[in-house]
Amino acid sequence: MEQVSAQRLTSLDEEPPLTNQEVGITFPPSDIKRSEKSRSTLFRKKFFPNTTLTQWNDWHWQLFHRITTLEQLYTYLSPTAEEKAALDRKEWMFPFSVTPYYLSLIDLNDPFDPLRKTVIPQIAENTVSPGEAVDPLGEDHTTPVAGLVHRYPDRVLFLATSFCSVYCRYCTRSRLVGGHTEALEEHWEHALDYIAGHSEIRDVIISGGDPLTLSDGRLGYLLGRLKKISHVQMVRIGTKVPFVLPQRITPALIKVLKTYRPLYINIHATHPNEFSEASRQACNRLADAGIVLGSQTVLLKGVNDSVATMTNLFHKLLTVRVRPYYLFQCDPITGSAHFRTTIEAGKEIMRGIRGFTSGFAVPYYVVDTPGGGGKVPILPEYEVSHDEKGLCLRNYEGKLFTYPDERHL
Numbered sequence: 552m553e554q555v556s557a558q559r560l561t562s563l564d565e566e567p568p569l570t571n572q573e574v575g576i577t578f579p580p581s582d583i584k585r586s587e588k589s590r591s592t593l594f595r596k597k598f599f600p601n602t603t604l605t606q607w608n609d610w611h612w613q614l615f616h617r618i619t620t621l622e623q624l625y626t627y628l629s630p631t632a633e634e635k636a637a638l639d640r641k642e643w644m645f646p647f648s649v650t651p652y653y654l655s656l657i658d659l660n661d662p663f664d665p666l667r668k669t670v671i672p673q674i675a676e677n678t679v680s681p682g683e684a685v686d687p688l689g690e691d692h693t694t695p696v697a698g699l700v701h702r703y704p705d706r707v708l709f710l711a712t713s714f715c716s717v718y719c720r721y722c723t724r725s726r727l728v729g730g731h732t733e734a735l736e737e738h739w740e741h742a743l744d745y746i747a748g749h750s751e752i753r754d755v756i757i758s759g760g761d762p763l764t765l766s767d768g769r770l771g772y773l774l775g776r777l778k779k780i781s782h783v784q785m786v787r788i789g790t791k792v793p794f795v796l797p798q799r800i801t802p803a804l805i806k807v808l809k810t811y812r813p814l815y816i817n818i819h820a821t822h823p824n825e826f827s828e829a830s831r832q833a834c835n836r837l838a839d840a841g842i843v844l845g846s847q848t849v850l851l852k853g854v855n856d857s858v859a860t861m862t863n864l865f866h867k868l869l870t871v872r873v874r875p876y877y878l879f880q881c882d883p884i885t886g887s888a889h890f891r892t893t894i895e896a897g898k899e900i901m902r903g904i905r906g907f908t909s910g911f912a913v914p915y916y917v918v919d920t921p922g923g924g925g926k927v928p929i930l931p932e933y934e935v936s937h938d939e940k941g942l943c944l945r946n947y948e949g950k951l952f953t954y955p956d957e958r959h960l
């Protein structure tokens with residue numbers, strides 16, 4: 552792994568020293584609001600008392616100290632019976648991994664903490680429900696060369712790595728990520744040759760796994776190769792790093808990314824609790840570098856399925872110059888029933904957001920259609936009728952208005 556200095560992450564060092572009492576305490580109950588800054592600091596001082604803030608802010612340190620087993624998890628919290636049963640399984644499971652930083656955002660005393668539900672396995676993952684599949688989007692059928700999905704004519708999905716620092720339990724690509732299949736990096740050259748040979752491809756989305764876990768050198772190489780293909784007009788990166796490993800957004804990485812502008816980064820954001828001083832700084836660094844930022848969020852039962860939580864999340868994203876882009880209905884990946892809401896619940900959330908806040912804070916609510924039909928937007932019913940009188944629309948308050956559509960006059 553290349554060595555990245557954390558020296559320049561100085562603004563994250565500006566934490567007030569903790570009192571002896573604070574260092575010695577167990578975490579307070581979840582109803583006591585702690586400041587975002589003290590959250591990570593308390594965690595570090597309690598569980599890593601000999602670790603300096605500079606080490607904590609080094610993304611390599613975070614990766615090295617990931618929590619990946621039940622035994623390690625016991626150090627931090629008491630697993631629920633469902634979590635213990637899931638992690639005790641002897642047969643293969645989608646890997647478990649969480650960075651110390653992300654664990655520090657979780658209320659360790661609250662088994663219902665929203666972020667905890669998204670990263671700590673539950674035995675419900677073992678239950679296969681009707682309609683679920685390991686490849687619900689049928690991506691394997693639109694994979695002309697390994698590691699490349701070519702579903703839409705002018706766009707491809709470049710699966711650059713199978714590694715993520717944190718594994719989301721509802722991951723659509725759990726069949727590919729987690730390092731249990733062949734390393735996707737082996738296929739880069741074939742995928743690049745395919746893109747170079749197809750002049751209709753103008754948009755490449757680098758995904759995985761999480762591409763921002765690649766080293767600066769590897770990422771720079773991939774971006775450089777794509778830049779040299781004349782018909783590729785835009786490159787996008789999909790990542791969750793700014794919210795699970797914000798220490799990765801180093802000045803050195805920013806320098807690489809800046810070289811290959813225009814560059815678009817879509818950040819996977821789940822819940823307002825993911826906002827901290829570190830994640831804000833990561834997003835701001837990317838925005839300051841002239842990278843266009845958008846977000847994508849998966850609608851998850853018991854995690855973010857309320858108007859208040861979603862509105863809060865989208866508002867917070869805008870404060871760090873991330874435009875809410877997609878709200879995804881959770882894909883029917885095998886073992887995901889405990890995460891999936893009804894479509895009506897999603898519509899209800901959209902009804903509660905649109906019109907009640909700035910349009911900039913409203914993402915597209917989409918279903919990525921099973922079998923590979925692509926993303927289809929879902930709208931609450933705003934059109935009431937369309938006849939010779941015009942188009943009758945229901946506004947966000949439920950009031951009716953008619954637009955005099957010329958075609959019907």
Ligand code: SF4
Pocket residue numbers: 714715717718719721722723724725728759760761790791819
């Ligand atoms: S970060 Fe993305 S690719 Fe990685 S586990 Fe989460 S959803 Fe899957």
